[in-house]
Amino acid sequence: MSEIVNLSRRAFLKTSALVGGGLLLGFYLPFGEPAAEAARAPFAPNAFLRIGPDGRVTFIIHKAEMGQGVYTSLPMLIAEELECDWRHVSVEPSPVAPVYNHTAFGAIMVTGGSSSVWSEWDRLSKAGAVARTMLVAAAAKKWGVDPAGCRAENGRVSDGKGRSLTYGELAPLAAKMQVPKDVKPKEGNYRLLGTPQLRLDSPAKVNGTAEFGLDVRMPGLLTAVVARPPVFGATVKSFDAVKTLKVPNVKKVVQVPSGVAVVATGLWSAKKGRDALTVTWDEGKWAHLDTPEMLKEYAQMAGTPGLIARKDGNPEQARSAAAKTITADYHLPYLAHATMEPLNCTVDYRGGESCIIRVGSQMQTGDRNAAARILGLKPEQVKLHTTFLGGGFGRRANPRSDFVAEAVEVAKRVRKPVKVVWTREDDMRGGYYRPMWYDRLTAGLDDKGNLTGWWHTIVGQSIIAGTPFEGAMVKNGIDHTSVEGGADIPYAIPNIMVDLHSPQLGVPVLWWRSVGHSHTAFVVESFLDEAAHATGKDPFELRRALLADKPRHKGVLELAAEKAGWGKPLPAGHGRGIAVHDSFGSFVAQVAEVSTTPAGEIKVHRVVCAIDCGRIVNPLTIAAQMESAIVFGLSAALHGSITLKNGRVEQGNYDTYPVLRMNEMPTIEVHIAPSTEKPGGVGEPGVPPTAPAVTNALFAATGVRLRSLPITKDALRDEMIRMKG
Amino acid sequence: MITFTVNGTRRTVEVPADTPLLWVIRDALGLTGTKYGCGEGVCGACTVLIDGKAVQSCQVKVSEAQGKKIVTIEGIPATHPVKQAWLADDVPQCGWCQPGQIVSAVALLNEKPRPSDADIDDAMAVNICRCGTYQRIRRAIHTAAETAGKGGMK
Numbered sequence: 101m102s103e104i105v106n107l108s109r110r111a112f113l114k115t116s117a118l119v120g121g122g123l124l125l126g127f128y129l130p131f132g133e134p135a136a137e138a139a140r141a142p143f144a145p146n147a148f149l150r151i152g153p154d155g156r157v158t159f160i161i162h163k164a165e166m167g168q169g170v171y172t173s174l175p176m177l178i179a180e181e182l183e184c185d186w187r188h189v190s191v192e193p194s195p196v197a198p199v200y201n202h203t204a205f206g207a208i209m210v211t212g213g214s215s216s217v218w219s220e221w222d223r224l225s226k227a228g229a230v231a232r233t234m235l236v237a238a239a240a241k242k243w244g245v246d247p248a249g250c251r252a253e254n255g256r257v258s259d260g261k262g263r264s265l266t267y268g269e270l271a272p273l274a275a276k277m278q279v280p281k282d283v284k285p286k287e288g289n290y291r292l293l294g295t296p297q298l299r300l301d302s303p304a305k306v307n308g309t310a311e312f313g314l315d316v317r318m319p320g321l322l323t324a325v326v327a328r329p330p331v332f333g334a335t336v337k338s339f340d341a342v343k344t345l346k347v348p349n350v351k352k353v354v355q356v357p358s359g360v361a362v363v364a365t366g367l368w369s370a371k372k373g374r375d376a377l378t379v380t381w382d383e384g385k386w387a388h389l390d391t392p393e394m395l396k397e398y399a400q401m402a403g404t405p406g407l408i409a410r411k412d413g414n415p416e417q418a419r420s421a422a423a424k425t426i427t428a429d430y431h432l433p434y435l436a437h438a439t440m441e442p443l444n445c446t447v448d449y450r451g452g453e454s455c456i457i458r459v460g461s462q463m464q465t466g467d468r469n470a471a472a473r474i475l476g477l478k479p480e481q482v483k484l485h486t487t488f489l490g491g492g493f494g495r496r497a498n499p500r501s502d503f504v505a506e507a508v509e510v511a512k513r514v515r516k517p518v519k520v521v522w523t524r525e526d527d528m529r530g531g532y533y534r535p536m537w538y539d540r541l542t543a544g545l546d547d548k549g550n551l552t553g554w555w556h557t558i559v560g561q562s563i564i565a566g567t568p569f570e571g572a573m574v575k576n577g578i579d580h581t582s583v584e585g586g587a588d589i590p591y592a593i594p595n596i597m598v599d600l601h602s603p604q605l606g607v608p609v610l611w612w613r614s615v616g617h618s619h620t621a622f623v624v625e626s627f628l629d630e631a632a633h634a635t636g637k638d639p640f641e642l643r644r645a646l647l648a649d650k651p652r653h654k655g656v657l658e659l660a661a662e663k664a665g666w667g668k669p670l671p672a673g674h675g676r677g678i679a680v681h682d683s684f685g686s687f688v689a690q691v692a693e694v695s696t697t698p699a700g701e702i703k704v705h706r707v708v709c710a711i712d713c714g715r716i717v718n719p720l721t722i723a724a725q726m727e728s729a730i731v732f733g734l735s736a737a738l739h740g741s742i743t744l745k746n747g748r749v750e751q752g753n754y755d756t757y758p759v760l761r762m763n764e765m766p767t768i769e770v771h772i773a774p775s776t777e778k779p780g781g782v783g784e785p786g787v788p789p790t791a792p793a794v795t796n797a798l799f800a801a802t803g804v805r806l807r808s809l810p811i812t813k814d815a816l817r818d819e820m821i822r823m824k825g
Numbered sequence: 826m827i828t829f830t831v832n833g834t835r836r837t838v839e840v841p842a843d844t845p846l847l848w849v850i851r852d853a854l855g856l857t858g859t860k861y862g863c864g865e866g867v868c869g870a871c872t873v874l875i876d877g878k879a880v881q882s883c884q885v886k887v888s889e890a891q892g893k894k895i896v897t898i899e900g901i902p903a904t905h906p907v908k909q910a911w912l913a914d915d916v917p918q919c920g921w922c923q924p925g926q927i928v929s930a931v932a933l934l935n936e937k938p939r940p941s942d943a944d945i946d947d948a949m950a951v952n953i954c955r956c957g958t959y960q961r962i963r964r965a966i967h968t969a970a971e972t973a974g975k976g977g978m979k
Contacts (some may be wrong), residue, residue: 167918301920302916303912305920305923306912306916306917306923306927307898307903308898309858312860312920312921314860315851315857317855349841366853367848367851367852367861368840438955439955440862440868440870440919440953440955441919442862488919489919490860490920491956524863524865720915724918727960728918728958732957753863753867754862754863754868759955760957760959761959762945762946762949762950762963763946765963
């Protein structure tokens, strides 16, 4: 065994030296990184895979698996080129190392922006191709034949004359082969890509063994809950822990920058300890925040010019020249991510110069570096292990590392392994919401009903301002994520003006599945519907006409309409709505079919979804992500709202912040448009069209235009009564 | 000292009597397949079988479990039609809610071997899935019912 290990290490060094000139940049771990040390397999040709003596292939995956399927789709990219036996592969999470940095987002290990497949397609294909080439070379050498006459398939190399060797058998020799200078991944004729493959992580998730952050266990592990401020930005004035320390199993109470931590042997004791704690807060400057007042201020801002995000044609002239204008205001609430697994982070720091963190993180480099700063360690002295994430949706990718930094602050004072757990209420009230938005839109029409102008003023907090991403993502005061999907509308309208106000408030905001698009698609697609109805046009036909030069938008629009039976008769009281939106490199159209009762109760019966995400990896994942995104969008459309009163978040659990349940679930149909375009994302692009498709369908069913979310039964009923007037 | 049976094994725990069964299962017994989601009985992530009924373990004090037979996700055999259907229909996404979903589905099928969609709505509405796997859960329950109908249910 030790011989194998030594061989492997020598081979690894040799391999690393050979590619030292940056030939295959971002492919190899520097020697000494944990995964390299652990790569005690005969053949570990790069940082993304290794092959054991039994032929078992292990993929080392550096993107966080939070449900979106990267532990299946990324292995498929490697396996396509490796030509391994797909039934005998396993996946393990990578450590944090520069080699695992994002190929497009800078020197950071991050999972987000629906980018994993498109940003890793080339690198992981090459990782597989390099390994296959070396395995073939090893077989050819053994047989004394030309590698060109050998063929790799299903985990074996054969010479076409009856001889074959398994990858396991070839692995030790393959490790001694020269690393190919250049490999050319396939450009088509895929064996695995594009075929439906079941998720590799399902067995562990079905039998209960999948380890999420909250499931981390180790000897002597303590559990902490933190008493956090009732108002964002408030600080601890004083606290009284006498009663807390009398609660059985409570071990310690420590003040940290974010509040007061109660440390116990388990969650229940920690929570009881916190219930017994008295904290006096300096509430700071945001204790006056009330949602209705904030909305009034936002509405006022919407009436004044903001920073210009897009200006096409001559909007001023177009406005005065318009035969008719229509104007409407829209409003969207703050939203919580409400991941099913509440936030948590486990830190093992016992003083000294090392720290181990186990956490479900989407942004490991930032979280690790934050920990190092807090502990006065070098980043490489902090080891961060990524667990499964019980939902991410952006919440676990915080540039401010809130929940990881806090856990490290607790551990720094406890100096024993400790898991900081957020209760559901802590999670719901802990901030970092999708921003609240207020929008004013105006459309100009000529005397034939053609759209001649589009004016859109956006009001809402910047997600990026004040984060390390500000330099790259905020230009001339405009946070790209505030206007994405709004400033770049695809419709052929000659005069366009989009401007932005970014009020600064103490409510922490963050990316929430589909980020700016969750807001802009709703207002743009709703208001375009209004423009269609104002001119007596069919909403599908108007979009189609305005997208004449946008084949991919038009393609999914037509596909969704066709599959949904657009224009065909519906039962009485039912209505259909359509919306189309592009985000994260993909194009999605949805048709929703809804009905209502006189009491305002809404039933979404069916959502038909068409997506063009370019070349595809796994159609099952794409369908799953569309279903998931539509449910996420429906939860926001029908239920989600975070509101403030006296600076305090009014919601706390799933009773006051409901999400869609089984009994509200519509039938979802997903149609994937065949495409040879470059790959786009699938985790987020399904969210944006859902809410406007539903409200457009409600308009078709009832004549009521609802311009704020969530849709409430009462608002719909009142409007229906008013209309009957 | 409180004694009950978990997945066929007698277990005795010494914890404060008001501790929710959920935290005893997770923290004291180390069976982390049972998940915490809300602590208020509104999400279903902590669902276990108690004497054959689906119960949200965050709402049961450990003292109330004295003498009861508890089955967690770990105690449902891998060959169970529900677990098999969950794999075949590619149900999980993030996976956090799935143990609770599976336990609820097992209880449903024990009670109604051929559930209608309305039965599924009734029984499964307690279990939230933030990833939106409901359509696949519905399909998998029908799949499991069919398999069991052919003699696959234990």
